[in-house]
Amino acid sequence: MPSYFFEKSEKDLSCPVCHDIYRDPVILSCSHSFCKNCLQTWWTKKQKKNCPLCKKINLSNDPPRNLVPLYLNIDFENISKV
Ligand SMILES: [Zn+2]
Ligand SMILES: [Zn+2]
Numbered sequence: 001m002p003s004y005f006f007e008k009s010e011k012d013l014s015c016p017v018c019h020d021i022y023r024d025p026v027i028l029s030c031s032h033s034f035c036k037n038c039l040q041t042w043w044t045k046k047q048k049k050n051c052p053l054c055k056k057i058n059l060s061n062d063p064p065r066n067l068v069p070l071y072l073n074i075d076f077e078n079i080s081k082v
Contacts, residue, residue, distance in 0.1 A: 015038055017034055017035065017041075018038050022034075023035045023037065024036040024037065026039060028058055030051050030053075032053045034052060038052075
């Protein structure tokens with residue numbers, strides 16, 4: 001397998017805030033995802049709930065939902081098609 005494959009997948013799995021692999025990942029309404037801790041730290045600093053990447057305000061008062069692993073998404077799609 002070509003090495004760029006691993007580089008890309010690793011980048012996709014890294015948090016834009018801490019540049020590390022997601023820990024307890026959550027996803028915002030803008031579809032950007034972060035570690036839960038990173039997001040909470042960011043929000044505490046900024047005192048408003050916006051996205052660290054695109055700065056879009058997260059208007060929902062609901063907590064960000066957990067990021068579903070890709071293989072679960074695929075399974076779910078397959079199930080719903082049957
Ligand atoms: Zn992080
Ligand atoms: Zn965003």
